[in-house]
Amino acid sequence: MAWKDDWRRVRAIARKDLTTELRAKAGFNGVASLAVTILILLGLALGPDGEALRNAAVGAVWLATLFSGVLAFNRSFQVELESGALEPLLLYPGPRWTIFAGKLLGNLVFVSLMVAVVMIVGIVLYGITIPDRWPTLLGVTALGVVGLVVLGTFYASMASRSRAREVLLPLLLFPMLVPVLLAATTASKALLGADLMHESGAWIRLLIGYDIVFLIATFIAFEHVIEA
Amino acid sequence: MYQPPPRASALFGGIAFIAVIAAQAFAIMTSPAEGDMGHLQKIMYVHVPAAWMAFISFFVVLVFSILYMVRKRENDDLIAASAAEVGAVFTGLTLALGMIWGRPAWGVWWVWDARLTSTLVLFLIFVGYLALRSFVDDQSQRARWSAAVGAFGAINVPIVYMSVKWWRTLHQPPSSPDTLDPAYTMGLRLNAIALLLVTIYFIRKRYEIARLERATEHLAESVAMGGK
Numbered sequence: 001m002a003w004k005d006d007w008r009r010v011r012a013i014a015r016k017d018l019t020t021e022l023r024a025k026a027g028f029n030g031v032a033s034l035a036v037t038i039l040i041l042l043g044l045a046l047g048p049d050g051e052a053l054r055n056a057a058v059g060a061v062w063l064a065t066l067f068s069g070v071l072a073f074n075r076s077f078q079v080e081l082e083s084g085a086l087e088p089l090l091l092y093p094g095p096r097w098t099i100f101a102g103k104l105l106g107n108l109v110f111v112s113l114m115v116a117v118v119m120i121v122g123i124v125l126y127g128i129t130i131p132d133r134w135p136t137l138l139g140v141t142a143l144g145v146v147g148l149v150v151l152g153t154f155y156a157s158m159a160s161r162s163r164a165r166e167v168l169l170p171l172l173l174f175p176m177l178v179p180v181l182l183a184a185t186t187a188s189k190a191l192l193g194a195d196l197m198h199e200s201g202a203w204i205r206l207l208i209g210y211d212i213v214f215l216i217a218t219f220i221a222f223e224h225v226i227e228a
Numbered sequence: 229m230y231q232p233p234p235r236a237s238a239l240f241g242g243i244a245f246i247a248v249i250a251a252q253a254f255a256i257m258t259s260p261a262e263g264d265m266g267h268l269q270k271i272m273y274v275h276v277p278a279a280w281m282a283f284i285s286f287f288v289v290l291v292f293s294i295l296y297m298v299r300k301r302e303n304d305d306l307i308a309a310s311a312a313e314v315g316a317v318f319t320g321l322t323l324a325l326g327m328i329w330g331r332p333a334w335g336v337w338w339v340w341d342a343r344l345t346s347t348l349v350l351f352l353i354f355v356g357y358l359a360l361r362s363f364v365d366d367q368s369q370r371a372r373w374s375a376a377v378g379a380f381g382a383i384n385v386p387i388v389y390m391s392v393k394w395w396r397t398l399h400q401p402p403s404s405p406d407t408l409d410p411a412y413t414m415g416l417r418l419n420a421i422a423l424l425l426v427t428i429y430f431i432r433k434r435y436e437i438a439r440l441e442r443a444t445e446h447l448a449e450s451v452a453m454g455g456k
Contacts, residue, residue, distance in 0.1 A: 151380075158373045162363045171359050172377060175352035176384055179391040186395060202394065210387055217383060221376045224297055 009094050013102025017076060018109060027075055028110065035068035035118045043125050050127055057126035058188045062144070062181055064118050069111050069148055070170050073156035076107055081160060090226065100153070100222040107149045115145055128192065136200065137191045143207040144184035147214065151176050154218040158225055183207045237432060244425035251422040255415025262412075268332055269412070275325040277420040278318045279347070281427045285315030286350065288431065289357075290382035293375040302442065305371035308378055309361060310434035314427060316354040323347060342393035349388050353381040367445070 021027050042060040047053050080086045089099060119141070122128065131137065152173055159169035187203035255273045262269035288311035296304040326344065327337045338344065357377050364370040 155377075158360070158364075158376070161369075162360070162373075163365070164363045168356075168359060168363050171352075172356040175349050175356060176380065178349050179384070179387045182391045182395050206387075206391060206394075213383065213387070214380075217380060221297070221379070224372055225376050227372065 006095060006098050009092075009098040010101040010105060013089075013099060014105035014109070017079075017103065017106035020079060021106075021110065027072070028113065031068045031072050031075075031110075032114050032117045034071070035064045035114055036121050038064040038067055039118065039121055039125060053126045054128065057122055057128055058185045058192065060126065061118055061122040062185050064122075065111075065115055065145075066148065066174065066177065066181070067170075068114065068118075069152060070173060072110050072114070073107060073149075073152040073173075074160045074165055074169055076103055076110075076153065077156050077160035078165075096223045096226055097219050099226065100157070100219065103157075104149060104153050107153050108145070111145055111149050111152075112142075115141060131192050133191050136204075137188060140184055140187045140191065140200070140204060140207065143204065143211060144180050146211045147180040147207065148177060150211065150214050150218055154214075154222065154225075157222065179206065179210050183210070237429075237436070240425075241429045241433065244422070244429045247422035247425050248419075251415070251418035255412075255419055259412050259415050268329060271325050271329045272412070273415055273419045274423075275322060275329060276416060277423040278325065279322040280420060281423050282315050282318035282322055282347075282350070284424070284427060285311045285318060285431070286354075286382055286385065289315065289378045293378035293382070296371060296375040297379070302367075302371065303439075305375065306438040306442065307431070307435055309374065310431045310438055312354055312357050312378065313434055314430045316351065316358060317430075318427070319347060319351040319354060323351060342389060342395075345392045346385070346389040349392075350381075350385055353384065357381060367442075 039060055042056070042063070043053060046056050046060070077086070080089065090096070123130070152169075155172045155176075156169055159165045159172060162168055183203040183206045187200040187207070190200040190203075252273060256270055259269065261267055289308045292304045292308035292311065295301070296308065323344075326347075330339070331337050357374060360377055361370055361374050364373060
């Protein structure tokens, strides 16, 4: 069964990346600590007024996620590049998109864990009361994370192999993520309040559309981009 | 082997620039001072066509990026890159003129409305595209990667526009011959045609330069390889 083999390849790559991460831990700890630091700094810059902080909380959480997530994406390819392991990986039999899917899955787990930390710290530091519709809020966050990770992983596959990768990845990625940032923050803000205008629905549809468009586009384009 | 550009190209450039001067002169002399804005309205004759040219340029980037992915011809990549540079210039011009107009008309340099914000995001996407090109040395990598970044950027433009529009909107409806007093339409149309000629000339000229640069690189490579 071809798709079963493909799925095994995807899982193998994701597991390899996550195992490397788990054994070293330095990557996750570093990135998550940076995210928390950004939250604290934003709190200091915007506070100490509690009301102002509550209003800014969603934006702060998402900015902390973007700024630290960007480091995670480059890492996921850099580890391979440093030891010259990307070319052997490309030489393995099987379709190339499985490499992208594996990296994507690994990054998805990594960033989701990071977002969990950021959200918990954000709730505590910014004095957020958890709303009744928290499952929808989690759904919005998940959709936003998918959009971030899909484009982040894709652009990192190029940026990590260029000069000045630290600058290039955010420069390419952040303007592309404007719809994700707007949709995720506006929908989350609406859900944290009463959402009287029922605006979260439209934003959720936008996020779903964005995720689908760029999932398809990245899978098509990856084969084309990864050639050595 | 590289062929020097024909004399027709220089002639075309001359005609394009004369057309701009003539169209500007026509528009400024024929249009009456506008009721609310007075002579400030004249900015429209560059601002609006420049915005159109920016979109046309980005459309050229999209088409030739996809063509490159399909056909892998170096020239398609060079045309896309040339159009991106010209598009960045026109986007910058649109933003600058819009701000100069906005200050007296709205009382502020900048408002976070849908079209301003999405044009700014568009500009940033162009900047990322051009940065990627300057940070990647290998010609074929540069071509493959920028094709993906160019196509993704263009796909994203309508999504960015829609999301910012939902987020907030304030701009007056876009100026087009339909929304204008007839006294101004002819000037706008003529200027659009004149700037279109300039756009074609710029892209064409930039493409010729890019071809020359590539020819020198090829020559340097073959000399380094011991050929002639």
